[in-house]
Amino acid sequence: MSISDHQYNWGCEYKDYTEFMFKIPMVHVSVRTWEQKKSVLLNMINNSKMEKSNREVVQSDYHTQNNNPLYNIQISKLFQEEINVFCSQLGFSEYRIVMSWFETSSRGDYHGIHTHGLVGYSAVCFIDYDSSEHTATQFVSPFNNLLTGEALHYNPQVSEGSLIFFPASILHYTEPNKSTKDRKVLSFNINVK
Secondary structure, X not given: OOHHXXXXXXXXXXXXXXXXXXXXXXXXXXXXXXXXXXHHHHHHHHOOOOEOOOOOEOEEOHHHHOOOHHHXXXXXXXXXXXXXXXXXXXXOOOEEEEEEEEEEEOOOOEEEEEOOOOOOXXXXXXXXXXXXXXXXXXXXXXXXXXXXXXXXXXXXXXXXXXXXXXXXXXXXXXXXXOOOOOEEEEEEEEEEO
8 A cells, every 4th residue: 555545544534523622620529527627717717817908808817827837737637638539539649738828708808810829729618608698719711712702700619618629820709798797718729749
């Protein structure tokens, strides 16, 4: 068979398919022994220095606690089982929490659109969260709708005791809290291998 015959025969084998070029994993884990862990988290919030910075419209201990290694170790121990589930889901063998902080949104408070850096993963644990009155963290796709050019938003279905993991580079934000109930979350950044 000549080269041209071979190319002709190969060209007749149609292989039509659809494939998704890019996928962005978000892992949802239900926190084990939630009531016990919630009590520990609320105690940590009560003992932390919550404040509003000039850039934020929420109360946070981000500027006072995020580089505290003992804080990160405490969060890592508290959520060891849940982080192991996350690592198992995505095939990671090692992890290390590098920053952790609490955030409280009172009525009217929100957190503007932002990322947590270019590498690694971030997590949000919903501590005081009423799904009938609060909204979850909102995510913005790194690419727009292919037909309209509009930004794509993702609203995960979460409840109190949900812990979600997402790539740190994904834009996200919170909508203004319309409830008289405070919305309290824990956030942390995690390096994985």
